[in-house]
Amino acid sequence: MMKRCSELYLDMLMILVMLGTPIAMFLSVMLKIYNRLFGSKSVKSIAGEIAVVTGGARGLGKLISIELAKQGCHIVIADIDLKQAEETANYLSDSYKVNAKAYKVDVSNYEEVVELNKNIIHDLGKATILVNNAGIMLFTDPSNPDWKEVQRMINVNLTANIWTNRVFLENMKEVGKGHIVAISSVAGITPFPFHPEYTxxxxxxxxxMQVLRIDLKMEEKFRNIKxxxxxPTFLNTNANILEMLKSSTFSKIAVAHDGEKxxxxxIQGIxxxxxxxxVPEIKLAFSKCTDLWPVEIFDRIVKRILLKEEK
Structure with missing residues (x-):
């Protein structure tokens, strides 16, 4: 009897949640708009902290590293391309008078990430900011990608984040503060047609990141780890991405945003x-709203937007 009452209670709770979801979504959007226009502009200082940027040798990773250096962070460029990473590190040291060092590392390899952390501690100190930027988007043959390329995408886009979070989070727990950033994609909130592996x-x-955020909030002593x-949507930092966007139907609904902006x-978010x-700002709220649409309607709209249907 108690089990039946418990199940009935959960069913009623689910119904209430479903009925209240549209209202909650509306309030969420309004709150975000209010915070952007009138919310607190107070910011924390990250000057003097050591920041690790994966895939930081070029593109968005390099631009993020520059902005972190402007805030007074010491920068670790972790990249598979050591030559380019060293050039970026040297530029940061010369331009912003911070310590910047390059390390060649495959961040999808757990042992290499552990070794990277040891080297950083020896050379610079404990890193308390981690920006998981490294990622792969395109295949050599998008219509029929080689399985090795697919596995490499999974390793870099997902597995690497698991390992770097695990390793560098320990530093943050020891010092009682830190910040972990994941550069995902709009494909993480809205399906990216024709790219199932990337999506x-x-x-x-x-x-x-949702689980990590909740886990940290459940422990009072980790409240200063954010x-x-x-x-982000498409960026102008990658020529191959720009070419793909230009030649595809995605150009109907997306533009390439400026990487520096x-x-x-x-950094403002950090x-x-x-x-x-x-990026754009409204995309997150819009995508959450479309989760409430009937599947048939959502699929039909996406199809009509992306496909050139015959008259």
Whole structure:
């Protein structure tokens, strides 16, 4: 009898949640707009902290590293391309008078991530900011990708985040503060048609960061360790992405955003402890709203937008 009452209670609770969801979504959007216009502009200082940026040798990773250096952070460029990483590190040291060092590392390899952390502690100190930026989006043959390329995408886009979070979070717990940033994608909140592998990894990152955020909040002693998930759309930092966008139907609904502006927005989010950021801003709220649409309607709209249907 008690089991039956418990199940009935849960059913009633689910119904109430479902009925209240549209209202909650509306209030969420209004709150976000209010906070952007009138919310507190107080920011924290990250000067003197050591920040690890994976895939930081070029593109968005390099731009994020520059913005962190402007805040007075010492920068670790963790990249598979050591030559380019060293060039970026040297530029940061010369331009912003911070300590910057490059390390060649495959962040999808757990043992290499552990070794990276040991080297950073020896050379610079304990890193308390982690920006998981490294990622792969395109295949050599998008229509029929080689399984090795698929596995590499999974390793870099997802597995690497699991290992780096695990290793560098220990530093943050020891010193009682820190910030972990995941550069996901709008594909992590809205399906990216024709790219199931990429979409899967980005949805997984969203879930990984949600769990991490909740876990940290459940422990009072970890309240000063913050997380930020970033969901950017296409950026102008990658020529291959720009070419793909130009030649595809995605150009109907998306434009390439300026990488420098996105990097500045990400740093603003870190300084203000924002937990989720999307570029464009409205995309996150819009995607959450579309989760309420009937599947048939959502699929039909996406199809009509992306496919050139015959008259």
């Amino acid at each position: 899967s990894t980005k949805y997984a990152i969203r879930g990984l 997380t930020t998930s970033v969901f 996105v990097a500045k927005r990400i 300084l203000q402890n924002e937990e989720e950021i999307s």
